[in-house]
Amino acid sequence: MIYFDNAATSWPKPPPVVEAITNCISEVGANPGRSGHRLSIEAGRIVYAAREAVAELFAARDPLRVVFGQNVTEALNLALRGLLRPGDHVITSSIEHNSVMRPLRALERRGVSLTIVQCSPEGFLDPAAVEAAVRPDTGMVALNHASNVVGTLLPVREVGQIARGHDLLLMVDAAQTGGAYPIDVESDMIDLLGFTGHKSLCGPMGTGGLIIGERVDLARLEPLKRGGTGSRSEYEEQPGFLPDLCESGTLNVPGLAGLRAAVRWLLERGVEGIRARETALTQSLLNGLQAISTVTVYGPLDNELQVATISFNVSGMECSEVGLRLDEEHDIMCRVGLHCSPAAHRTIGTFPAGTVRFGLGSFNTVEEVDLALAAVRTLAEEA
Amino acid sequence: MTRPEYAVVTVYSTSHALRAEKVLQRVGITNKLIPVPRRISSDCGVCVRILQVDAEPARRALEAAGVEVEGIQSL
Incomplete structure (x- = not known):
């Protein structure tokens, strides 16, 4: 089987991740930060070690500013709904995932105003267009780090500079880049970084979080939920x-044990190395797909300008049929349709039909790319 | 043999206690995470127990490392 759906969730997981989860459930199993006994403290250590690992990966100075939750969607909701108030203006791009777009649309109904800066059909965002959209009431720029549809990287650092210049917060959705592309919250000038554990971080589902920078006013931040924390119980x-x-x-402690192991595994390999490997596979796939005359490939078509996520269509065949036949006839798992991102598909011109998406990951090989290209060629001939 | 005299470093949460533990270990101050004694606080979390003689070096080490401390009290 060829698994090309890593943009939805990475699979398989590194063996240490599985071991860490199993060990946590079978050997530790207590509630962190709730009781003072040894097992509870041990569970607390697991969670703290996960914070340290994530902070190291993203160059965040303070592990206690890594806030864990279920996934990046929860993190982005916390940042947007927690900080934006009626009367605030927020700037975003036209290739956002619904995890940003839906909370923003809901906030818009409650009096937050929204500017959506148009990206090019390849998904490129012009930082100057972001700056031109800044108004006196602008409080935040909310950006995808890389499109989940076409993989295009957005100019986060350039926008970060603009945001600092106008005293705005920059929120970045790193769903598609965390673990696959170097991120440094300090030099990229990211105030709020949403990450998920189960994609390129190679951890389990049900883990993710938000790194909250020092420019964020905590007195203004409304949590999504309130309740027991094990602290200040009086x-x-x-x-x-x-x-x-x-x-x-209670946090997902077994999941965070797995996430910690996953991030340590990534740090040992180095994100730069993973990125280099994935860019090579991406370029082979891009070249091979573009060589098929009836295949249209979307996005930058340049491995330096994108992550290992590639969208394409086969002329004369619906993307859903391509996906089904890749699965049934060629044993290739991928994702077709709109990828929870209607804005991105409108931007690249594939709404509402959608695309076939190949999402590569750490465990994919040159042989798999060659087999997938042969499969798409076969389907293209039969279309 | 007499029981050693202890002090406890109280902090805001278990996360802070774990951070304090790391700092103290790094500078070689013997410590142990224990449940917060009820007479010190009604909080349900943990605190860091140290030897009373280490109270001042611990305070300095934690301050230098930027660990927020609620207080250091004799047990």
């Missing part, structure tokens, strides 16, 4: 410090 008000402000209820 008070009926939510603690105002991180991570407890944003982490109510």
